[in-house]
Amino acid sequence: MCCTPGSIHGFGMPPNYLLRGGLFLLLALALVGLAAPWIAPYDPVEQIDAVAGKHQPPLTAMAAMQLEHGRWRLANRVERSGDQLIVDRLGQTQEYPVTEVLNLDQNGVLDQRVFVLGTDKFGRDVLSRLIYGIRVSLMIGVLSVVLALIIGIAVGAIAALGGKLLDSLLMRFVDGILTLPWIFLLMTLTALFATDTWMLIVLLGMTSWPPISRLMRAELMGLRQRDFVLAARGQGLGEVRIFFRHMLPNAMTAVMLAATLRVGNLILIETSLSFLGFGVQPPQASLGNMIADGQGVLLTAWWVAGFPSAVLVFAVVAINLVGDGLRDWLDPRKH
């Protein structure tokens, strides 16, 4: 049924499984992103003990002592002996008077921190950062595509239906934008204007609509010649109705597919920007700046960049699977 060249369905697996797999993965990621504040075990930006907690491997459990002035210390082992706490920290044994530690209980066992996916160079919990990073990256990807869709559809429709002059002007403008090296353009723009995530979304949305507008225009140009549009005109329907009832819905199949795939693209772009230090600004976590944090220590602390990279791959693959499945789903002939 669906064997266009380049389709992932060509691998001989029934397409339904791939679509379902993609949807499942994407939904799981979206849920993780949405529920981030409730499921993240710790505060993603909290540097509880940047010295002792630095680059701890996955599944490390450490004792956490609260000292005065809101300072915390992480330790591998804590034991109480009379008025003193004997603490294994950074390979040394230290003694703390019990009075200095605020979160003691009767047995002397303190709070425990479990770093399921390890910690980064500031001793921040990678799992918590990852959960928030998914939230931020997905939100940027989806929202900037929504913005790009709105602009792209409007520009494409105006170009296709607004007469030759307008068409030429708009399309030459689009050509112009497409010739710009987007990564440098975005680096410049984000460096100048991207003060927060919302500005970043606006910038990404405003720079990624041109391909969508082109596609929209091409679809509408094709549809204008189709018999059913002519038939609608022959029935005396108004141009507005013809556009919204017959042309737009039929053009949306291709546009929605392209937009879905674009979400994956934009997540990658956001990641690249953050990796280069221009996108989501630290300490806020995004998949990109997490990978950047870990790239220098790939051999010694692989988990810092490894987990966000894996999530990025899963997210982009899932989006592509869903995009592919969406094409079939949007086509009423394939129901």
Place this chain on the structure above:
Amino acid sequence: MTTLLEVRNLSKSFIWRLPWRQRQYLKAVDEVNLDVVRGECLAVVGESGSGKTTLGRCLLRLLEPDTGEIHFDGEDLIQLTRRQLRRRRVQFQMVFQDSAAALDPRMRIAASIAEPIRFHHLRPAAEVDSRVNSLLELVGLAASLNDRYPHQLSGGQRQRVGIARALATEPKLLLLDEPVSALDVSVRAQILGLLAELRQRLALTMIFIAHDLAMVEQIADRVAVMYLGRVVEIGDRRAIFKQPRHPYTRSLLRAIPIPDPRRRQRREVLTGEVPSPLSPPPGCAFHPRCATARKPDGSLKPLCSEVKPELVASDSAHPVACHYPTGES
């Protein structure tokens, strides 16, 4: 008998532009005059490229003709504003050749049929559904099909939907652009039968565009034959089939297969292609392919190769655009 549609000197050219060439004009419809009488079925017959589809679309102003007048029910459609025209459109509807392309693939057929009724408020909202069902019934489809998508129907069923949609606005004139050419032969007969029946029941006036004469023999009252954008012969069906006057009409008639071998006649097969409408031959457009245009020694008759024949009627026979028509008494 009054005329419903009067077409005067209708022309339509397309501009053919190549960047390295001067623009050329393709005269798809060239000074066509037609009258369609209320209640009749006029067939327009011609090869591909003869301009019959363009003519049809111009008649309904789905294409803007360059020059000419189209009087529908006494009103010149060319003079109407867009808004006025939109309201008029309910009175003339069209059925397309490719029923799959003519129906919106994302609309259930009931929605497609209901759309013009709702848009023009032809029925109170509460009665639209029953109207749709009765239209489906009228064209011989089960009302239970109304929630299907076009691709879920067979070609014949789809064409019935196309007809039902065209009839939804209760038009006076139905333009059928090769409505059965894309269908299987067995389905063809059913649709032609349906059209004949509908014509009777609804007192419809029809323009039936077809590319061969065999298709219109049962349904047409009159036949107009087109060649390269011009009407070359027009007359009653009997006259066209029994006494064709234009050599082109004769060759079209001879192209109809005759099942009885004893009645089979020697075929004069037309040689050559239709000349390019970009550079139509001078004089009679048909002369390069015409046997009548040649003298016994094979040279061309000067009249044919130099003078464009007009469509003229003689006292005793139907109009023909030929310098040497047959059947002159």
